[in-house]
Amino acid sequence: MTCPIFTVERPLRIGTRRSPLALAQAEMAMAAVKRAHNLPDDAVKLVPMLATGDKIQDRPLADIGGKALWTKELERALIEDQIDIAVHSMKDVETWRPDIFVISAMLPRADVHDRLIGAASLGDLKQDARVGTSSPRRAAQVQRARPDVQIVPLRGNVATRLAHIDTGDADATLLAAAGLDRLGMADVGAELSLDAFLPAASQGAVGIDRLASRADLIPILEAINDADTFAAVDAERAFLAAVGGNCHSPVAALARVEGTQIRLRAEIFTADGSELQSGECLYDMGGDGPAQLAQELLGKASAELRGIFAS
Numbered sequence: 001m002t003c004p005i006f007t008v009e010r011p012l013r014i015g016t017r018r019s020p021l022a023l024a025q026a027e028m029a030m031a032a033v034k035r036a037h038n039l040p041d042d043a044v045k046l047v048p049m050l051a052t053g054d055k056i057q058d059r060p061l062a063d064i065g066g067k068a069l070w071t072k073e074l075e076r077a078l079i080e081d082q083i084d085i086a087v088h089s090m091k092d093v094e095t096w097r098p099d100i101f102v103i104s105a106m107l108p109r110a111d112v113h114d115r116l117i118g119a120a121s122l123g124d125l126k127q128d129a130r131v132g133t134s135s136p137r138r139a140a141q142v143q144r145a146r147p148d149v150q151i152v153p154l155r156g157n158v159a160t161r162l163a164h165i166d167t168g169d170a171d172a173t174l175l176a177a178a179g180l181d182r183l184g185m186a187d188v189g190a191e192l193s194l195d196a197f198l199p200a201a202s203q204g205a206v207g208i209d210r211l212a213s214r215a216d217l218i219p220i221l222e223a224i225n226d227a228d229t230f231a232a233v234d235a236e237r238a239f240l241a242a243v244g245g246n247c248h249s250p251v252a253a254l255a256r257v258e259g260t261q262i263r264l265r266a267e268i269f270t271a272d273g274s275e276l277q278s279g280e281c282l283y284d285m286g287g288d289g290p291a292q293l294a295q296e297l298l299g300k301a302s303a304e305l306r307g308i309f310a311s
């Protein structure tokens with residue numbers, strides 16, 4: 001298949017949210033496409049859009065419609081042919097989507113860790129500290145390590161959340177290292193270990209979305225795909241789907257490619273982190289490791305924990 005030719009008159013239109021992190025990630029995708037295909041500057045352009053999730057910042061994501069709030073506007077723009085591709089944080093992309101959309105490529109994954117802002121470690125949080133997060137996973141993980149802390153809702157983009165710590169609305173918060181690094185804040189926060197704080201499925205990965213009908217874009221996107229990132233994130237998302245996770249469920253998953261195999265580690269929690277079921281598997285790429293690991297964890301879980309994931 002030959003590559004479609006994008007020109008100054010007919011540039012490749014890259015849809016993105018307007019938040020500073022989304023724009024930084026879209027710039028990375030744009031640079032990768034230009035580099036891979038040797039395109040002049042104005043043969044590619046960013047189309048920034050405001051997402052519902054950016055407009056409503058005072059309620060937890062799970063209460064106002066979940067991850068779709070980040071992707072809905074961009075999906076509509078794809079359907080209406082206002083953009084050719086959309087750039088998403090894979091963490092914000094729904095596990096179940098209509099198959100008119102295809103994640104066609106992923107950029108090389110960034111640092112997968114979470115960082116703690118407001119204290120040097122979980123142990124250093126002051127007694128009864130107020131930790132701001134609207135993520136059920138982070139709330140469960142923090143409370144597991146520190147049952148005394150209070151979780152207070154905290155949303156908004158990275159800068160907004162950091163400002164809430166400065167003004168004392170919360171004593172501490174947790175943010176993805178990937179987002180901080182991409183915003184030039186590599187020195188902000190203290191890294192949490194994967195043992196204490198396994199990340200969300202897809203954390204640190206940026207995906208490029210297109211309409212299934214736009215097969216003409218495949219060669220463009222194949223050239224910028226990082227195959228190991230794609231396979232690992234695919235495994236984590238297969239685990240989410242198999243365990244019945246959504247944005248209300250405290251679940252963590254991290255996969256790595258090891259040669260022709262995938263090592264997948266996953267955890268499911270009750271809301272306060274008092275129960276944790278974890279497991280790891282190593283399986284041949286294309287195998288059903290994620291589904292088996294989900295069944296293993298659900299099989300070990302109490303009725304209460306299983307109830308959180310029953311879907």
Ligand SMILES: NCc1[nH]cc(CCC(=O)O)c1CC(=O)O
Pocket residue numbers: 089090091092174175176177178179202203204205206
């Ligand atoms: N839900 C918000 C969101 N989506 C992606 C990132 C960070 C970048 C990433 O994890 O890929 C963040 C902020 C955060 O969790 O700190």
